[in-house]
Amino acid sequence: MRHHIDPKIDCVFKALLGAEANRCLLIHFLNAMLEADLPAPITTVDILNPYNEREFLDDKLSVVDVKARDDYGGLHQVEIQLLTYRDLPARISYGWADLYSSQLNSGETYAKLKPTYAIWLLAQDLICDSDAYLHDFRLRDVQGLSLVEHGGIWVLELNKFHAELVETEQERWLKFFKEGASLDSEALPPWMQTPEMRQAMSTLERFSEKDRAYHAYQARQNYLRQQMSIQQELDERRAEAERERLMAEQARQNAEQARQNAEQARQSEEQARQSEEQARQSEEQARMALEQERAAKESALAEVERLKAQLRGSVD
Numbered sequence: 001m002r003h004h005i006d007p008k009i010d011c012v013f014k015a016l017l018g019a020e021a022n023r024c025l026l027i028h029f030l031n032a033m034l035e036a037d038l039p040a041p042i043t044t045v046d047i048l049n050p051y052n053e054r055e056f057l058d059d060k061l062s063v064v065d066v067k068a069r070d071d072y073g074g075l076h077q078v079e080i081q082l083l084t085y086r087d088l089p090a091r092i093s094y095g096w097a098d099l100y101s102s103q104l105n106s107g108e109t110y111a112k113l114k115p116t117y118a119i120w121l122l123a124q125d126l127i128c129d130s131d132a133y134l135h136d137f138r139l140r141d142v143q144g145l146s147l148v149e150h151g152g153i154w155v156l157e158l159n160k161f162h163a164e165l166v167e168t169e170q171e172r173w174l175k176f177f178k179e180g181a182s183l184d185s186e187a188l189p190p191w192m193q194t195p196e197m198r199q200a201m202s203t204l205e206r207f208s209e210k211d212r213a214y215h216a217y218q219a220r221q222n223y224l225r226q227q228m229s230i231q232q233e234l235d236e237r238r239a240e241a242e243r244e245r246l247m248a249e250q251a252r253q254n255a256e257q258a259r260q261n262a263e264q265a266r267q268s269e270e271q272a273r274q275s276e277e278q279a280r281q282s283e284e285q286a287r288m289a290l291e292q293e294r295a296a297k298e299s300a301l302a303e304v305e306r307l308k309a310q311l312r313g314s315v316d
Contacts, residue, residue, distance in 0.1 A: 005204040006181035008123055008158075010064035011220045013080040013177075016203050018051040018066040026068060028196045030076055032169035033119050033154060037136075044071040067099065073114040074151065075099050080177075083228050084124040085235075092120055096153050115151035121177055122157050133160035133174075166191040176200060 005012055017026045023045060031041050048067040065079035077099050081088065096118040103113055127135060138152040158178045166172045172191060176183075183192065185201045192201065207217045 003208045004181050004183075005207045005217065006221070007177050007200070007204060008080055008082060008121070008180070009217065009221050009224065010080055010082075011217065012204065012207055013121075014051045014064050014066060015053070015207070016200055017078055018047060018049065019053075019203075020047060020050050022199065022203060023047065025196055025199060026066065026078075028169065029078070029173055030068075030070070030117075030119075032173050033156075034117055035170070037117075037151075038074075039072065042070045042072075045069065045076070065095075075103065075114060075116040077116075077118045078121075079119070080121045080123075082123045082224055083231050084122060084126045085231060088126060092118065092153060092155070096151075100150070113150060115149065117151040118153045120153070120155050121174075122155065123159065125157055125159050126155065127157065131160060133157045172197065180204065 007013060007016060016022060017029055026047065027042050027045055030045070031038070035041070045068040048069060049065075051066075065077055068076045068078075070076065077095060079095075096116060099118070100113070100116040103116075104110070133156060135155045135157075136152055137155070139147040139150070141147070156174060158174060161171075161174045161178055163171050163175065166175055172194070175191060176197060180200075183189075183201065183204075185205055188197070188201065192198070
C-alpha cells in the first residue's frame with residue numbers, strides 16, 4: 001500500500017460496510033456483533049443508505065452511518081465515532097428510537113414493529129466507570145426482565161479492547177478497526193488471513209492507491225482532526241471554567257467560614273464580657289452584703305452600748 005488508511009475515518013468506514021460491493025462484509029459484521037442475540041444468522045441485507053463514491057469524492061458525503069434491513073425485517077444502524085462528548089449518549093439513544101419508530105406509517109399497528117439494532121464503535125472511552133469494552137443496552141427492568149425483545153444498542157469502546165489472540169469474528173473486526181491504520185496489505189498478520197479481512201483490506205487499498213480518493217480521504221481526516229481539536233479546546237475551556245467556578249465557590253465557602261469564625265469569636269467575647277459583668281455584679285452584691293452585715297453589727301453594738309448606758313444611769 002502506498003499510504004496507510006485508517007478504517008475508523010468515517011468515509012472509509014462507510015465504504016467498508018455501506019457499499020453495495022461490500023454487502024457480504026456488512027452481513028459478516030452484523031452476524032459477528034449480534035450472533036448471540038439474533039434469532040438466526042443474517043443471510044441477506046438491504047442497505048438503506050448505500051455509500052456513493054461520487055458523493056464522497058465530491059465532498060458531499062454527510063451521512064456516514066450505515067442503515068440496513070435484514071432478511072427477517074430487522075433494522076440495523078452501524079456508526080463509527082472518533083470523539084466522545086457530553087451529549088453522545090443522548091444522540092445514540094435518539095438514533096435508535098428514531099430508526100425504530102420509522103417502521104410505522106399512518107394507520108399501521110404495532111405488530112409490524114421489528115427488532116432494531118444500533119451498533120456504535122467508539123475510538124474514545126464513553127463509560128469511564130467500567131473496564132468492559134462491550135456494552136449492550138436493552139429495554140429491561142432492574143431484575144433484567146425484558147419489556148420487548150426488539151433489539152437494543154451495542155456500544156463497543158475500541159480503546160478498551162486489548163485481545164492479542166483472535167478467538168471470535170467479533171474480536172477480529174474490533175482488532176481490524178483498532179489496528180487497521182498500521183496494517184500492510186503485503187504482510188498481513190495471521191488473524192487477517194480470512195476472506196472477509198482480505199476484502200476489507202482491498203477497500204483500504206483503493207483509498208491508498210487512487211490519488212483522488214486518497215486526497216479526499218486526507219481532507220476528511222484533516223476535517224475530523226480539526227473537529228477533535230475544536231472539541232478538545234472546548235473541553236479544556238469547560239474544564240477551566242469549572243475549575244474557576246470551584247475555586248470561586250471554595251473562596252466563598254472560606255469567606256463564609258471566616259465570617260462564621262469571626263461571629264463565633266465575637267459571641268465568645270460577648271459571653272466572656274457578660275461573664276465578667278456577672279462576676280463583677282456578684283462581687284458587688286457580695287461587697288454590699290458584707291457592708292450591710294458590718295452596718296448591722298455596728299448598729300447592734302451601738303444599741304448594746306446604749307442599753308448599757310441606760311442601765312448605768314438607772315443604778316446611779
